[in-house]
Amino acid sequence: MIRFIRETGAVNAAPGAYALWLRLGAPLTATAGGIAVTLESGDYLYCGSAKGPGGLRARLARHRRKDKRAHWHVDQLTLQGQVLGAFIVEGGDECALNAALSALPIPLLGFGSSDCSRCAAHLRLWPKGAALPSDWENARKAAESPPPD
Numbered sequence: 001m002i003r004f005i006r007e008t009g010a011v012n013a014a015p016g017a018y019a020l021w022l023r024l025g026a027p028l029t030a031t032a033g034g035i036a037v038t039l040e041s042g043d044y045l046y047c048g049s050a051k052g053p054g055g056l057r058a059r060l061a062r063h064r065r066k067d068k069r070a071h072w073h074v075d076q077l078t079l080q081g082q083v084l085g086a087f088i089v090e091g092g093d094e095c096a097l098n099a100a101l102s103a104l105p106i107p108l109l110g111f112g113s114s115d116c117s118r119c120a121a122h123l124r125l126w127p128k129g130a131a132l133p134s135d136w137e138n139a140r141k142a143a144e145s146p147p148p149d
């Protein structure tokens with residue numbers, strides 16, 4: 001099951017996959033595989049997985065931190081941009097999440113997928129107003145409606 005969360009503190013320390021919702025407030029020159037492109041300001045979804053200690057909680061907390069050295073491709077975006085939330089699937093697979101987003105454009109080939117033989121990139125542009133798969137939209141609505149009492 002896919003869930004949407006805004007606060008990483010609410011995430012279990014379980015292994016799984018996520019799609020990180022990122023917003024660039026200004027254009028950013030990003031590189032992958034020696035190719036540099038300018039990413040326009042706007043929203044992006046980055047699919048990754050967390051299998052190490054601390055699982056999803058630790059990984060999402062790292063994505064939010066600004067005091068880190070760029071190690072992964074996605075750090076270029078998290079250092080400059082804003083993390084607005086994440087879609088998470090405990091025990092899930094990052095490539096399956098990425099495949100579910102195949103209707104969204106790829107801004108930079110190879111971004112985040114250097115060790116993946118299936119995907120052209122693990123980063124997608126999320127154009128304003130573009131719909132996500134219905135289970136993703138439902139997860140977002142569920143997270144944003146007030147909790148029942």
Ligand SMILES: [Zn+2]
Binds near residue numbers: 094116117122
């Ligand atoms: Zn992949």
